[in-house]
Amino acid sequence: MTLARSLDALRFVNSFASLPPAFYTRLTPQPVRRPRLVHADAETARRIGLDPTVLQTPGFVDAFAGNTPLPGGDPLAAVYSGHQFGVWAGQLGDGRALLLGEVAGPGGSFELQLKGSGMTPYSRMGDGRAVLRSSVREYLASIAMRGLGIPTTDALCLIAADDPVRRETLETAAVVTRVAPSFVRFGSFEHWAAKGDTGNLRVLADYVIEHDYPECGVAGDEPGAPYVRLLHAVLRRTARLMAQWQSVGFMHGVMNTDNMSILGLTLDYGPYGFMDGFDANHICNHTDTGGRYAWNTQPMVGHWNLYRLAEALRPLAGAAEPLRQALDTYEAEFLAAFMPAMNAKLGLAERLPEDGELIDALWQLMHAQRADFTQTFRRLAYLDAPDSPLEPLHALFTDTAALDAWLERYRARLAREARPAEARRAAMLQVNPLYVLRNHLAEEAIQAARNDDFSVIARLAETLRDPYTAQEGAEDLAALPPAWACDLSVSCSS
């Protein structure tokens, strides 16, 4: 299929553009110099109805670099506000992102968004650009999270360019095309609520209900009820997302309300991290000196952010009490997702009252010894398997006697499972990934990409797509971080 026909096949509908003009500013992307394709994701292309064979064509690169317009596209930057690090930040908005439009693909309806495509009226002090470094991280994280089965925005392609971009040092620009059913954030609601503009608040809420949560809107209902249901639905998705993050050791790093997806997707891959050695208080974002967004605070912050969303919806709900009741279900929703996830990670098909203590004891042990998060769970799957020595598991812990003591408890618990050991092992390998996007792997990919060597990114994308299956020749991608990685730090700079 030719590029033109394939792009024509993307049937743009642009429902966000049908909202009142105050919601966005129409503008075109600012072109970049010498755009070149770093990588494109055929799976995402298929989902949106784009023939993957066009991904390598120059026309495709130009269109998704923002250098040539997409037929049927209607680019716009959306306004939103938000709380950053617990403090009201006022008006923000797509300062470097542009919504190209919405397409109907075989996998549903998706918005396509360029990130790093130039200044907008919401750029404030920023330059509208994203550097290659942070764009590689965003691109790979999207693929990694989808591979893990965790709700996320997707990335269609990553394009590198020559434009210089000043951060701490001089870097170069890149553009990521992100894909999601919606990029609306908690902060999109806070924006109108803070202005006291209940009219536009209702427009937004009704749009989100119609577009993404039709089950919340019931005709002939009490006037405030759909908005309470909306909060409840977003709360359930957010609670589940937090449980999923926790269970793979993912840390978002900047859980500001403007980065909280109304769809419960992982949104905005900035200074995120996957845990290496387990430290429950680990802060992946160097800029977050107070540790607001440490691993163990994430579920609580999710709840705090939902409070901000509830406050924003208050003028529509009619009364505060139903919103409060919805908020009160958060902990139960989180635990209803997290506890079974933890049982599954340990291969416990049944749930017994004492399992919580067994799991807590493992967390404490891993934390005290900084045992590698990913490898600990993965290697537990092979416990007492034929031809599987204990040594690789022992190697993750400094105090092996303490590990052995816990393993005795664990074995005793496993003995009460009806499921045969082989079936348990297979189930554990399905939920405990072997490959996660460790910081040092992203760093290696970035270093190579800076020299126009995109092969490291391609290899990581291929492996992370299927993180639960051991892949021949990918042993190094499962390995613990090398010594040099201790010095890596990731900040908000992007």
Ligand SMILES: Nc1ncnc2c1ncn2[C@@H]1O[C@H](COP(=O)(O)OP(=O)(O)OP(=O)(O)O)[C@@H](O)[C@H]1O
């Ligand atoms: N280089 C930049 N130029 C213009 N605006 C920026 C830039 N970097 C960040 N911003 C804006 O600052 C605010 C907070 O930034 P944050 O890092 O959370 O978002 P982001 O990574 O740019 O985008 P997104 O949340 O869409 O992934 C947003 O309004 C964002 O658009």
Ligand SMILES: [Mg+2]
């Ligand atoms: Mg953001």
